Amino acid sequence: MQVHIRRAPPVARKGVYELYWTFASRRQRIFERRLAADAFPWCEDAILNTYKFCNVFRAADRVSQYLIRDVAYASDAGSYADRVFQIVAFRTFSNIRTWDGIRAALGRPPTIDDLRSGRFEKALDRVKAANSGLYTGAFILCANKAYGFDEKHRNHVGLFRHMFVEGRLAEIIRGANSLEGVVGALQAFPLMGPFMAYQTAIDLNYSDLLGFDEDDYTQAGPGALRGLSKAFTSLGDYSPSDAILWMVERQEEEFRRLALPFDGLFGRRLHAIDCQGLFCELDKYCREAVPELASNRSRIKARFAASPDPIALFFPPKWKLALPADASVPAAAKQPASKQIVLDLGGATSGDGDDRAVARAARRRRPSMGRPSGQAETLHLI
16 A cells, blocks of 8 residues: 655745745846846836846856856867866856956966966966955855865865866766766865855756756755745745745746746746745845845845846757847946835735734835825835
8 A cells, every 4th residue: 555645835924925926027027128128127126126136047147147158168168077177166256257367367268287287276366466356255155274275265276176186076977867966076075065066066067068957956055045934934844945846846837826927038947946046036135025024134235236248148058948049138227216016915814923024014104205294105115
């Protein structure tokens, strides 16, 4: 006799769970309107017009676009092992200026032979002096002196040598039989935490070096964990990774239920890495929209500023997207913010104390400048 055990699914926090899908729809629409060269503002959402948020699809972000086009599919990348090294190294710095500087210093992409000879480290020294730094704040990196150096980049050079000169990481990755296996191979080294290993594995999987299904494995980062705690009052019997994959499975049903437009990325649906990232963005968004759902982060640090540089879109050819010829996101000049739309969570009546707090926050009002004190405006706006 077969015994089927049903797991209790996550319990949605009314209003905030729906906001996850609303955010995805609106943020993707912004991407599409920018692609169409529409003028700012691209939506009527004051928070999205004011603050910086990642794209719904990770591969569409500027740094990922550079990695895919100019690192993973660079015409002069070299051998399989060299390409693995380049992708791992680029993601460690996550800085386009750093990689451009390395290429300029060497006259080409770095190779494992450059790592072995010391040329790579010398190139990094030159770029650091010229740019006053090598890293971005995209990921929280392990910053201990695992390889005995005071400077962070020298410890990372030590890591790369451990991986590719002394070790056999490229061969191990080539022989991996799952995305989780790639994550495990990366995570086995010092300075590679679980989330950084997962992000790097996704980058490797963008290339033609690997071909795993992105929905085979996922790993919730710190921001996604905060977003999960806001979207759900309980995860039930699900792990954070299970909950992310649960969202992947439900996407078409939820966009349809909520009557939200969402056509994906040129026909590509959300995958686990994208749904993981959306929880991180939901956490950020709620700091303004629903601030009473407190976490250890209380404000959005980065404000939106249109880049002066266009992005010529390039996605992994193996995805076979219906991408228009010469598709690019043009540079755009920011204009004054548009009107705001109210998010009303007043119907949050699940009985959970946090839900009641959210409902109170949505109803709370304050006097506005130049408005009689008897009148008020809604405090929490999206």
